[in-house]
Amino acid sequence: AVFSSLSDRLQDTFDKLRGKGKLTEDDINSAMREIRLALLEADVNYRVVRDFVAKTKEKCLDAEVLESLNPTQNVVRIVLEQLTELLGETESALELAPHRSPNVIMLVGLQGSGKTTAASKLAYLLKGKRKKPLLAACDTHRPAAADQLETLGAEVGVEVYRGDGKDAVRVARESVDVAREHGCDVVIVDTAGRLQIDEEMMQEAVDIKRAVDPDQILMVVDAMGGQDIVNVVSEFSARVDFDGVIMSKLDGDARGGGALSVRAVTGKPIKFASMGEKPDSLEVFNPDRMAKRILGMGDMYGIIEQAEKLSSEKDLADAERMLMQGFTMDDMLAQMRNIRKMGGVQKVLGMLPGMERAVQKQGATVDDSQMVAIEAMIHSMTKKERQDPTIIDGKRRRRIAQGSGHTPQEVNQLYKQWEQMEKMMGSVRGLINQGNTRKTAR
Ligand code: GDP
Numbered sequence: 001a002v003f004s005s006l007s008d009r010l011q012d013t014f015d016k017l018r019g020k021g022k023l024t025e026d027d028i029n030s031a032m033r034e035i036r037l038a039l040l041e042a043d044v045n046y047r048v049v050r051d052f053v054a055k056t057k058e059k060c061l062d063a064e065v066l067e068s069l070n071p072t073q074n075v076v077r078i079v080l081e082q083l084t085e086l087l088g089e090t091e092s093a094l095e096l097a098p099h100r101s102p103n104v105i106m107l108v109g110l111q112g113s114g115k116t117t118a119a120s121k122l123a124y125l126l127k128g129k130r131k132k133p134l135l136a137a138c139d140t141h142r143p144a145a146a147d148q149l150e151t152l153g154a155e156v157g158v159e160v161y162r163g164d165g166k167d168a169v170r171v172a173r174e175s176v177d178v179a180r181e182h183g184c185d186v187v188i189v190d191t192a193g194r195l196q197i198d199e200e201m202m203q204e205a206v207d208i209k210r211a212v213d214p215d216q217i218l219m220v221v222d223a224m225g226g227q228d229i230v231n232v233v234s235e236f237s238a239r240v241d242f243d244g245v246i247m248s249k250l251d252g253d254a255r256g257g258g259a260l261s262v263r264a265v266t267g268k269p270i271k272f273a274s275m276g277e278k279p280d281s282l283e284v285f286n287p288d289r290m291a292k293r294i295l296g297m298g299d300m301y302g303i304i305e306q307a308e309k310l311s312s313e314k315d316l317a318d319a320e321r322m323l324m325q326g327f328t329m330d331d332m333l334a335q336m337r338n339i340r341k342m343g344g345v346q347k348v349l350g351m352l353p354g355m356e357r358a359v360q361k362q363g364a365t366v367d368d369s370q371m372v373a374i375e376a377m378i379h380s381m382t383k384k385e386r387q388d389p390t391i392i393d394g395k396r397r398r399r400i401a402q403g404s405g406h407t408p409q410e411v412n413q414l415y416k417q418w419e420q421m422e423k424m425m426g427s428v429r430g431l432i433n434q435g436n437t438r439k440t441a442r
Helices: 006-017 023-041 047-062 071-086 116-128 144-158 167-179 199-212 224-240 257-266 288-293 300-308 311-326 331-336 344-349 352-364 369-380 385-386 394-404 409-440
Strands: 103-108 133-138 159-161 186-191 216-222 244-248 270-274 282-284
Touching: 006 023, 006 071, 006 288, 023 047, 023 270, 047 071, 047 257, 071 224, 071 257, 071 288, 103 199, 116 133, 116 144, 116 167, 116 216, 116 244, 116 270, 133 144, 133 167, 144 159, 159 167, 167 186, 167 199, 186 199, 199 224, 216 224, 216 257, 216 300, 224 244, 224 257, 244 257, 257 270, 331 369, 331 385, 331 409, 369 394, 369 409, 394 409
Parallel strands: 103 186, 103 216, 133 159, 133 186, 216 244, 244 270
Antiparallel strands: 270 282
């Protein structure tokens, strides 16, 4: 995932410091050198890196930090704070004027940045907030753009206005009237992009802006772009001006430098992050969570949010209990049934950077026939065995096998699977506890 190599390198740096116990000025200096290199390698803008490292170093060299009981923990805390600040400190809400209907959100960006996809995802997100959005197809230059928007709109159940498909400014203006007629309270205007900045595109964006007076202009930025995007973003900022960024393709294998540079270079907040191609993969961008994820502290909120998609209170309570107390065979069965709903164990555990590799290796998926077998075996266990599978010895294994019509080897395999999942849960538990000690150490 994005940031994974940065994440690895920063965590290596901290591990080295942890190994030392007491820290000297030299230790801090060499850690800062490593952080500097890691950021440069992630393609963060060099000026941003320079300022980041200077500030972080100054804070770390504070006598109170060096002489504290656990200096490394303090260094980690300082880096976390600086990283959070770099990403924008707090969530930055979508600001819509309360008494205006419809509100207008205009999207700008380069071609291929993910604008059209983002428009539909944003519509989906707003729909979830009980809004009634209308999508306006104002990319009249790319012939297939309106069709694409229409397909995506249909997918999320949102109406698309195409107008004459020629005059972008006119389509934009008309879409506001259509929204009013159809009782829509938000119009999302998708505009044309180009492969590079070009004068005509900029002028068109400026004209649309003038015609519809948007409440929010969001620039869609491809996270794969690295720090080159900084120039593009600055250009848009100077010509069209915008309120915030939608960072797209954060699920890709990018180094993430662009995402880490954009705020510092342009002063514009990242408002949303897009992590996939599905309609529900747009998230409100949360700097603190992202910074924690980069530092390997785990994105517990992400996991819980993902779990919330399971939609019942009971499921949520189960997830919490499973994490904090223990993982039974019954949990495993429920988990496996939920795998599809949650988008796969991989996705959920992948939110924990330290876990990513482990999950990939294991390939945690199940097919339907495996599911039937697992169910049969777990149902052949006694309540006690399901609560605490470690009591399953050879004799119990044979009984379960016989009862379920499977072999003792298969029962053993199931046990191994349970053991591995329990181990993963254990590491999550560890991460949470680690996070808690950090909080209390403050
Ligand atoms: P536009 O030219 O700016 O409108 O870009 P599109 O919306 O057509 O997106 C370009 C490509 O990027 C499409 O194939 C999208 O499916 C893909 N895409 C957009 N956002 C994301 C994302 O967050 N993650 C991934 N993996 N792909 C994305």
